Each structure stands twice: as C-alpha cells, then as structure tokens.
Amino acid sequence: ETGVTQTPRHLVMGMTNKKSLKCEQHLGHNAMYWYKQSAKKPLELMFVYNFKEQTENNSVPSRFSPECPNSSHLFLHLHTLQPEDSALYLCASSQDRVPGELFFGEGSRLTVL
Amino acid sequence: GESVGLHLPTLSVQEGDNSIINCAYSNSASDYFIWYKQESGKGPQFIIDIRSNMDKRQGQRVTVLLNKTVKHLSLQIAATQPGDSAVYFCAEVSGGGADGLTFGKGTHLIIQP
Numbered sequence: 001e002t003g004v005t006q007t008p009r010h011l012v013m014g015m016t017n018k019k020s021l022k023c024e025q026h027l028g029h030n031a032m033y034w035y036k037q038s039a040k041k042p043l044e045l046m047f048v049y050n051f052k053e054q055t056e057n058n059s060v061p062s063r064f065s066p067e068c069p070n071s072s073h074l075f076l077h078l079h080t081l082q083p084e085d086s087a088l089y090l091c092a093s094s095q096d097r098v099p100g101e102l103f104f105g106e107g108s109r110l111t112v113l
Numbered sequence: 114g115e116s117v118g119l120h121l122p123t124l125s126v127q128e129g130d131n132s133i134i135n136c137a138y139s140n141s142a143s144d145y146f147i148w149y150k151q152e153s154g155k156g157p158q159f160i161i162d163i164r165s166n167m168d169k170r171q172g173q174r175v176t177v178l179l180n181k182t183v184k185h186l187s188l189q190i191a192a193t194q195p196g197d198s199a200v201y202f203c204a205e206v207s208g209g210g211a212d213g214l215t216f217g218k219g220t221h222l223i224i225q226p
Contacts, residue, residue: 004156043157044218076180090156101147102214104156 006091006105013111021076021108023091031096032074034066037088043081049074081112124221132193135221136186136203143205148177148188152199206211
C-alpha cells in the first residue's frame, strides 16, 4: 500500500464513451501526476498539478482532460479515445513539485475498443 | 533528443546470485537519479536514489553506482531473491527541475530457482 489509490483498476470503453479515472492520495503531498505506460515504451509524463494548479501539460491530446479539485484528488476524464490510447495510466504524488520520491498508485488498465 | 535508456531489456540470474542492472543517460545536466521497481500488476516503487555529487549509495541489499564520466548508472542487488523479480527503471531529473522524471524503458529481472 503506497498511499495512492486509483479506481477503477480496469476499464474497457468504446471510442464514443466518456469515462473518468480517479486518483486519491493520503500522504499529504502537494504535487500529483498522471503518467501513461504503454508496452515497450518508457513511462510518459502527461500532466502535473502542484497545489491544485496545473503546471505541465506534456502535449497531451485534448481527449484527455485532467481535473484536480484539491491536493488529494486527481481525475483524468476520457472522451472519444482511440485504440492506441489503450495503456496503463498511473497516478503519482510527491511532496514537492520537483519530485524526490514519487509514490505511484497501482494504475488503471484502460482498453479502448 | 537526450534520453535515459537501459542496456538490456531482460536479465536472468540464479537465486542467491548478485544482479547488476545498467542504465546509460545522455543528459549531462542531470543531477538526480532514481531507481524504481515495478512488480507485475503494480505501480513503480522507489528503491534508491543518488545525487550527482555522489558516486555510490547503499541501501538494504541494493547499491547504486554513478559514473558521471561515462554517464552510466547501475543498480546492484545482493543475494537476489524470488521477490526481486520485477521490471527495474532508472530515471533522471535534470538540473532545470523538471516537473517529472524521465524514465528509461526498464529491465525485466528474472530470478531462476
């Protein structure tokens, strides 16, 4: 248990669906992150939030929409995704914006049909 | 562009032997490095870190070595156990204070009984 909880763990959706991934951290951290993990590729940073403010959008398509209502919660809203968006989406948190140790959740495995 | 990478995608070792996982980086401005372990079905977990003003750092059964001259990082695991089976990632943070880490692709460590 890392203190970062992601739901759902598995999600299957069609290209026209709208769904959301949720992340919650119980560590009192100030920064939260979304990463994408695809097979045979390095972890890709998608979004960074620091004190609820988005500080980085790493050229992510607009069909991915993050939301950070408070320092403990982070959402990733999904709309009209493509099959190539199928991947493991990892949420992480760190005490500060410049990460020392990132604490990762167990990920949400997304399959787009 | 500059990137972090790993020499071998898969490493197979006998239980009880020592494991050495290597990582090459190309950004000479990187000043902080982290090793993560990702077990099947889980998110990455912090193992050990090292700053660029150090050459070696030891943890419990793990040692990280940093050779800045050749831009090489290694993770040594002593007396490898079945629970060490996982994918190991090195990651770097550049001196600019990135909002995330740049990860390598990972090395899959397989423990033979």
